[in-house]
Amino acid sequence: MATKIGIDISLRNFSARRTNKSGNVQCFTVVKCSTSSLVERPWKPFDARLVLEDGSVWKAKSFGSSGTKVGEVVFNTSLTGYQEIITDPSYANQFVLMTCPQIGNTGINLDDEESKQCHPGGMIIRSLSISTSNWRAIGNISDYLTANNMMGIYDVDTRAITRRLRQDGSLKGVLSTESSKTNEELVEMALTFSINGVDSISGVSCTAPYEWVDETGSEWEFSNKGADDKSFDVVAYDFGIKHNILRRLASYGCKITVVPSTWPASETLKMKPDGVLFSNGPGDPSAVPYAVEIVKELLGKVPVFGICMGHQLLGQALGGKTFKMKFGHHGGNHPVRNLQNGSVEISAQNHNYAVDPTSLPEGIEVTHVNLNDGSCAGLAFPALSVMSLQYHPEASPGPHDSDLVFGKFIHLMEQGKTNA
Numbered sequence: 001m002a003t004k005i006g007i008d009i010s011l012r013n014f015s016a017r018r019t020n021k022s023g024n025v026q027c028f029t030v031v032k033c034s035t036s037s038l039v040e041r042p043w044k045p046f047d048a049r050l051v052l053e054d055g056s057v058w059k060a061k062s063f064g065s066s067g068t069k070v071g072e073v074v075f076n077t078s079l080t081g082y083q084e085i086i087t088d089p090s091y092a093n094q095f096v097l098m099t100c101p102q103i104g105n106t107g108i109n110l111d112d113e114e115s116k117q118c119h120p121g122g123m124i125i126r127s128l129s130i131s132t133s134n135w136r137a138i139g140n141i142s143d144y145l146t147a148n149n150m151m152g153i154y155d156v157d158t159r160a161i162t163r164r165l166r167q168d169g170s171l172k173g174v175l176s177t178e179s180s181k182t183n184e185e186l187v188e189m190a191l192t193f194s195i196n197g198v199d200s201i202s203g204v205s206c207t208a209p210y211e212w213v214d215e216t217g218s219e220w221e222f223s224n225k226g227a228d229d230k231s232f233d234v235v236a237y238d239f240g241i242k243h244n245i246l247r248r249l250a251s252y253g254c255k256i257t258v259v260p261s262t263w264p265a266s267e268t269l270k271m272k273p274d275g276v277l278f279s280n281g282p283g284d285p286s287a288v289p290y291a292v293e294i295v296k297e298l299l300g301k302v303p304v305f306g307i308c309m310g311h312q313l314l315g316q317a318l319g320g321k322t323f324k325m326k327f328g329h330h331g332g333n334h335p336v337r338n339l340q341n342g343s344v345e346i347s348a349q350n351h352n353y354a355v356d357p358t359s360l361p362e363g364i365e366v367t368h369v370n371l372n373d374g375s376c377a378g379l380a381f382p383a384l385s386v387m388s389l390q391y392h393p394e395a396s397p398g399p400h401d402s403d404l405v406f407g408k409f410i411h412l413m414e415q416g417k418t419n420a
């Protein structure tokens with residue numbers, strides 16, 4: 001007898017709600033799950049447009065929510081992990097184009113959210129999977145996007161758009177399902193939008209401190225996991241923090257208090273943490289001087305670790321400058337050389353800005369280099385117990401090569417405790 005793998009979710013109606021150990025309520029408003037809502041055959045006519053600031057108009061079909069939204073278009077080359085990508089707060093004010101040609105086949109589950117909501121304004125894909133089948137799936141991506149007020153378009157030439165972004169650099173654009181709006185109006189909307197010089201982290205940060213205790217689930221845990229008892233008190237600044245950063249810190253033995261992006265350095269020091277983490281987050285790092293000031297005030301007083309936006313803020317606090325890259329790095333296979341031990345890590349990346357290493361004062365060490373373009377991928381300043389990475393050691397989605405860096409942060413905190 002043939003074994004049936006997966007679940008035919010077209011037969012199920014559901015609503016799901018649960019509270020994790022950290023008190024975060026996760027719930028889905030999706031109650032219907034049918035393959036028929038995904039894709040209709042034969043093809044329906046085009047009902048959505050992506051209009052770019054260069055005047056190009058890309059006809060497509062819509063899924064998820066409808067309306068008109070403006071944002072910056074970036075392409076992500078990851079082959080898996082679309083749910084983690086669309087719930088990553090670092091994508092706020094952007095549209096994410098997936099170069100992987102088919103999206104949606106593994107559906108949506110309760111465990112792969114990197115935050116409590118979807119953040120990009122829209123998702124641009126080639127083919128929307130006609131069915132959903134995965135042992136963890138509780139819904140399909142179309143209903144999930146609708147429930148999260150996120151737009152999606154499919155049946156559009158994602159290769160051609162990606163080539164344009166690679167040639168010309170990041171482009172602003174508008175997604176619209178509204179036929180009443182002219183192409184000219186949408187081009188104008190794209191041209192007047194700006195992500196540069198705008199504070200995007202204030203819209204995604206938490207508003208009050210909270211504790212985080214959830215570790216990586218035992219079925220996904222690595223053998224290199226750290227201490228079982230919570231030996232290190234860590235304050236994590238939330239500039240748009242991904243849950244997997246918190247899970248990895250908890251797995252490595254940290255007791256974590258997450259604080260808002262504006263949390264004063266003096267309040268953090270009163271909490272007497274063993275270390276401070278500066279998280280990932282969306283938008284232009286040079287547009288949030290208040291966050292750079294907080295980082296500066298903490299330098300030298302406690303060991304610190306910066307990830308992505310956190311790394312860019314540290315770079316500025318140490319005296320350096322950031323700049324906007326041509327089209328950034330978004331994917332799960334970027335080779336990075338660790339200059340401290342010579343090894344190469346295959347890494348998960350998601351950023352449009354970078355620290356200019358030539359702007360850094362003497363003594364600041366560039367510890368990691370992106371091997372695709374030679375850009376700065378990590379910094380250290382041992383005299384002030386500083387370490388940072390431009391990419392994502394927590395992955396989610398992505399390879400786990402860089403996970404050991406959480407152990408390095410533990411080591412930095414241990415040294416801090418010894419020297420205290």
Ligand SMILES: NC(=O)CC[C@H](N)C(=O)O
Nearest residue numbers: 280281283308309352353
């Ligand atoms: N993932 C992140 O933290 C992104 C950092 C920053 N917003 C950038 O795009 O460069």
